[in-house]
Amino acid sequence: MKKKAANKLKILNDPIYGFIQIPNSLIFDIIEHPYFQRLRRIAQMGFSNLVYPGANHTRFHHAIGCMHLMQKAIRVLRFKQVEISNEEENALCIAILLHDIGHGAFSHALEHSIVSGVSHEEISLKFMKKLNEEFNGELTLAIEIFEDKNPRKFLGQLISSQLDIDRLDYLKRDSFYTGVTEGNISSDRLIAMMNVKNDELVIEQKGIYSVENFLIARRLMYWQVYLHKTGLVAENILVNILKRAKELAEKGVELYCSSALRYFLFNQISTTNFTDETLEMFAKLDDYDVLSAIKEWVNHDDKVLSLIAKMIVDRKLLRIEIQQEGFKEGYINKKRDKAIKKLNITEKEASYFVFHQEISNQAYNLKSPIYILNKKGKIKDIAKASDQLNLQALTIPVVKHFICYPK
Structure with a gap:
């Protein structure tokens, strides 16, 4: 009897974005892999559920959400005549899907206790290389983009920058599951305003207030949630x-x-x-x-x-x-x-x-700026383009000290 082929064009229902489509069978197989399924058993926010009881979402949720937003970003950029090949599209979806695969139990705690000096980024890369062997080199371009070794700079910026797809998902997701509304950014609006100029990922002038809101939301989420x-x-x-x-x-x-x-x-x-x-x-x-x-x-x-x-x-x-x-x-x-x-x-x-x-916490780092594209086609750092006085203040790191002791 002939074995029935698996249906790999699945859709998932996400509480934030609604239906998320798995784009192809390669990505389906990566999601099905035990390395990736492990993310279902790793909380996105460690012990934050001791403060916010709803914060029980996992790294799996977040990775799938990132893949969905990446697909949206690619559609927007292509609509604006930015050339992205099918290979690059696939590589971007895989790179963002696997960007957190190296996170250990309770995320950052493990990096500081039982595995010394090995960051989750390094472990993510090890997992990606291992998967690349299993999938006959089909992840090569994704790894190149993940390591920021691709000549097209904006591809790397979509994966890791101050306004990357990772942040667009986790702020919205963590805000939703904690119930802290201050973090609820408009990821749709920010993606709709994306463009590419001189190989840099930029945000069009119309989206400047959404970027300001994003930076302020990130700062509030750090003090209210991540560093609670x-x-x-x-x-x-x-x-x-x-x-x-x-x-x-x-x-x-x-x-x-x-x-x-x-x-x-x-x-x-x-x-x-x-x-x-x-x-x-x-x-x-x-x-x-x-x-x-x-x-x-x-x-x-x-x-x-x-x-x-x-x-x-x-x-x-x-x-x-x-x-x-x-x-x-x-x-x-x-x-x-x-x-x-x-x-x-x-x-x-x-x-x-x-x-x-x-x-x-430093809400905005001047070393890797977010660029605003004005109507004349010039690009400018958001810190200079914004008329918000407090945006300059967000570039200064805020340091606080704490002490813990028995009650």
């Missing part, structure tokens, strides 16, 4: 949990965890020894591994691991203070001494409960 104090505490506690688990693993202490998580806890992984085997183990690691381990570690004999794991499971987090200037040494020591006494721990162990850092 509760989310900050939770992410830092998670980093500390994984650090403590790794410290215990190095001493040979037994820890309950999945085989994928065990691989990263019991081995020192860095850029130099990130092999194909490491990549396969990384592809098996997701939020579920980390959360199930943390739930078990609540009952671990190690007091430090048990206490910090319990904080996440019960959502009884550390207290946080945020201010413009750094905290005085005396104040930090006072909080540390209090924690040592209260929890009956050593000074070294206290660093898991009392720590201070700085956070910064």
